[in-house]
Amino acid sequence: MFHLDGTTKRFAGRTALGPITLALPAGKTTVLIGPSGCGKSTLLRLLIGLIDPDSGAVRFDNMPVTSVTARAIRLRVGYVLQDGGLFPHLSARGNVALLVRHLGWPAPKVESRIAELAALARFPTDALDRYPQHLSGGQRQRVGLMRALMLDPDALLLDEPLGALDPLVRAELQDDLREIFRTLGKTVVLVTHDLGEAAFFADRIVLLKDGAIVQAGAPADLWHRPADPFVTRFIQAQRGPQIPAEAA
Amino acid sequence: MKRVALLLLLGLAGCSNRDPETPRVAIGAKKFTESYLLAEMGTSLSRRAGVEAERKDLGSTPTLWLALTQGDIDAYPEYTGTITRQILKDNPADLYAALAVHGIRMSKPFGFRNNYALGMRKDVSAGLGIAKISDLRRLPNLRFRFIDEFLDRPDGWPGLKLAYGLPQTDVKGMNHTLAYAGLVEKSLELTEVYTTDGEIAQHDLLVLEDDRGFFPAYEAVWLYRADLEARLPDVVAQLGRLEGKVTEREMQEMNNRVQVKKDKESDVAGEFLESKGMGRTKSTGDNLATRLGATTVEHLQLVIPSLLAAMLVSIPLGVFASRRLRFGQAVLATTGVLQTIPSLALLLFLMPLTKWLFGSGIGAPTAIAALFLYSLLPIVRNTYTGLTGIAPALRESAEALGLTRWAILWRVELPLAAPTILAGVKTAAVINIGTATLGGFIGAGGYGRPILRGIDKGDIPMMLEGAIPAALMAVVAEAAFGAVEKWIARRRG
Numbered sequence: 001m002f003h004l005d006g007t008t009k010r011f012a013g014r015t016a017l018g019p020i021t022l023a024l025p026a027g028k029t030t031v032l033i034g035p036s037g038c039g040k041s042t043l044l045r046l047l048i049g050l051i052d053p054d055s056g057a058v059r060f061d062n063m064p065v066t067s068v069t070a071r072a073i074r075l076r077v078g079y080v081l082q083d084g085g086l087f088p089h090l091s092a093r094g095n096v097a098l099l100v101r102h103l104g105w106p107a108p109k110v111e112s113r114i115a116e117l118a119a120l121a122r123f124p125t126d127a128l129d130r131y132p133q134h135l136s137g138g139q140r141q142r143v144g145l146m147r148a149l150m151l152d153p154d155a156l157l158l159d160e161p162l163g164a165l166d167p168l169v170r171a172e173l174q175d176d177l178r179e180i181f182r183t184l185g186k187t188v189v190l191v192t193h194d195l196g197e198a199a200f201f202a203d204r205i206v207l208l209k210d211g212a213i214v215q216a217g218a219p220a221d222l223w224h225r226p227a228d229p230f231v232t233r234f235i236q237a238q239r240g241p242q243i244p245a246e247a248a
Numbered sequence: 249m250k251r252v253a254l255l256l257l258l259g260l261a262g263c264s265n266r267d268p269e270t271p272r273v274a275i276g277a278k279k280f281t282e283s284y285l286l287a288e289m290g291t292s293l294s295r296r297a298g299v300e301a302e303r304k305d306l307g308s309t310p311t312l313w314l315a316l317t318q319g320d321i322d323a324y325p326e327y328t329g330t331i332t333r334q335i336l337k338d339n340p341a342d343l344y345a346a347l348a349v350h351g352i353r354m355s356k357p358f359g360f361r362n363n364y365a366l367g368m369r370k371d372v373s374a375g376l377g378i379a380k381i382s383d384l385r386r387l388p389n390l391r392f393r394f395i396d397e398f399l400d401r402p403d404g405w406p407g408l409k410l411a412y413g414l415p416q417t418d419v420k421g422m423n424h425t426l427a428y429a430g431l432v433e434k435s436l437e438l439t440e441v442y443t444t445d446g447e448i449a450q451h452d453l454l455v456l457e458d459d460r461g462f463f464p465a466y467e468a469v470w471l472y473r474a475d476l477e478a479r480l481p482d483v484v485a486q487l488g489r490l491e492g493k494v495t496e497r498e499m500q501e502m503n504n505r506v507q508v509k510k511d512k513e514s515d516v517a518g519e520f521l522e523s524k525g526m527g528r529t530k531s532t533g534d535n536l537a538t539r540l541g542a543t544t545v546e547h548l549q550l551v552i553p554s555l556l557a558a559m560l561v562s563i564p565l566g567v568f569a570s571r572r573l574r575f576g577q578a579v580l581a582t583t584g585v586l587q588t589i590p591s592l593a594l595l596l597f598l599m600p601l602t603k604w605l606f607g608s609g610i611g612a613p614t615a616i617a618a619l620f621l622y623s624l625l626p627i628v629r630n631t632y633t634g635l636t637g638i639a640p641a642l643r644e645s646a647e648a649l650g651l652t653r654w655a656i657l658w659r660v661e662l663p664l665a666a667p668t669i670l671a672g673v674k675t676a677a678v679i680n681i682g683t684a685t686l687g688g689f690i691g692a693g694g695y696g697r698p699i700l701r702g703i704d705k706g707d708i709p710m711m712l713e714g715a716i717p718a719a720l721m722a723v724v725a726e727a728a729f730g731a732v733e734k735w736i737a738r739r740r741g
Contacts, residue, residue, distance in 0.1 A: 085645030
């Protein structure tokens with residue numbers, strides 16, 4: 001679905017990403033992971049033309065992503081940011097409907113689509129008229145997801161969607177999200193720095209470091225066949241709870 | 249909402265429309281009682297020629313001369329000394345011919361002179377041994393207070409100082425009415441007086457002898473446009489009826505009635521015309537409520553169009569400034585500079601421009617143009633601040649959604665910046681209501697008229713008649729915008 005071909009991106013003269021060659025397969029969930037500043041969010045932004053590459057190409061569905069095509073591509077790709085990226089001047093309903101109202105959908109069609117998505121995202125319909133600051137973090141994220149899915153896009157990009165949530169809400173939303181990804185069968189690209197979360201979602205994990213791919217493959221490959229000592233270090237750095245021994 | 253605003257505007261504009269069939273003349277008046285009285289007589293006489301006549305209260309000599317030559321007014325009372333020394337800056341053998349070059353004609357004198365002179369309290373001058381102007385050379389420490397115009401005019405202080413070699417340095421500008429009060433209270437020793445001022449007799453002042461004959465004669469005359477003769481000969485004939493009919497004593501008496509007894513100038517002028525058999529003017533039976541209603545409508549006619557026009561220009565300008573940072577700096581700097589131009593200078597500068605644009609250099613268009621310029625800065629600045637203050641993540645979120653640039657601006661950025669923009673509009677509105685009192689300088693009416701007239705006459709109730717409603721209007725505007733802000737904030741939780 002997405003192809004990067006020798007793509008590089010520099011910020012202030014410093015290479016932030018690439019050169020990278022990577023194909024993100026349709027209908028699969030790919031997780032981009034790596035330490036802060038590794039270029040994973042940059043990669044995600046390149047995919048829908050929020051930033052332009054300095055060299056190399058980005059293609060979506062065999063169409064080059066340029067400033068001319070970017071808008072058409074964005075209408076076919078949903079994008080979810082950390083904390084939802086909701087507009088504070090619009091209610092939950094207003095946020096979800098913003099784009100389709102601009103596109104001129106008739107009101108009944110908008111309403112039935114919102115009802116459908118609220119059920120899918122398990123968002124309470126009586127909270128649709130609340131403004132973002134009166135929603136919980138988890139609810140905001142669900143609204144962000146509904147907004148991204150409004151046009152039934154071919155692909156869904158998520159930039160650290162669960163980063164700001166407490167563990168219980170996070171676990172619940174992880175379950176719901178995976179369920180939704182499986183139901184819809186869309187191409188999903190998710191950015192996270194949490195290995196557990198990556199393994200939970202991924203058909204394929206791409207581990208990045210300093211703007212380059214260290215290893216790409218199934219989650220099991222990273223654990224059992226690390227390509228590099230960094231992969232091992234990265235995996236070991238993510239520690240689970242250490243249960244103190246009970247006093248005898 | 250928009251429709252209501254539009255209707256309100258149309259309604260306000262409608263109030264000033266008159267029957268276009270009847271010819272109209274405008275008689276200018278300077279900002280002092282005698283000029284008001286003579287202009288008032290001019291309008292009454294013009295009406296007898298079957299035209300609509302209106303008195304236009306304008307600022308000082310340069311404003312009136314400009315308004316007359318560019319056709320905003322048809323005639324105004326002037327003094328021969330002012331014509332030679334200040335307007336023409338020449339002493340031509342044939343004054344009529346010199347004026348004709350400018351398309352202006354001059355009537356025969358009304359019969360009285362209103363000369364410049366210097367006045368002092370009699371006890372003070374006796375104590376210092378002063379009787380004539382040359383005596384002043386011995387006393388360099390005297391405090392002189394003159395109106396600003398006198399300080400500038402070649403036939404005022406600069407020429408006088410030169411002609412007599414006067415050594416005084418404590419010479420400052422002061423309002424004429426206040427200078428009289430200061431003279432009486434001995435907080436100053438000397439001010440310029442006009443020989444027809446009612447106050448000279450009232451305070452029993454000494455008029456110093458002009459022993460070197462510096463001050464020219466100031467014969468009161470009409471200046472009128474040459475084309476008035478062709479267009480409305482009857483009006484010129486009616487105005488001419490004042491020639492040779494007003495004595496110095498009569499003028500002093502009329503000034504005294506307005507200035508000291510606070511009679512209305514239109515009544516005083518009307519009674520004078522009646523006593524000379526030049527017609528009857530019935531006292532306009534207005535009361536406080538109708539006057540307030542009229543000035544309020546006039547004031548709103550200045551404030552609302554200028555504010556709306558400023559919004560129409562400033563918001564797009566602010567948007568553009570937030571996109572192009574260098575352009576933005578230039579816009580903010582320019583609107584900032586506009587803010588510092590003194591209002592009278594701005595009005596004089598705008599007169600030819602509004603004449604060219606709207607066909608009238610005086611009245612509401614000029615005042616609205618000035619208010620428009622003063623309203624730009626707060627709105628541009630707040631639009632700019634509101635837009636540049638939006639979190640980058642929100643802008644990216646809108647872009648990623650697939651909205652067009654216009655849709656992002658219209659549906660996301662402007663609504664997010666709306667509270668800040670609204671605060672700018674509120675600031676502009678409040679400033680605008682206060683500044684609109686400058687309409688009084690340019691014949692645009694509004695609360696400025698009673699304020700300026702009140703200051704001029706030393707008539708405090710009249711001043712308050714403009715000052716209190718202006719303050720109230722500002723408070724109401726502040727509260728109304730505050731309510732809208734609260735409503736928006738509540739909607740957003």
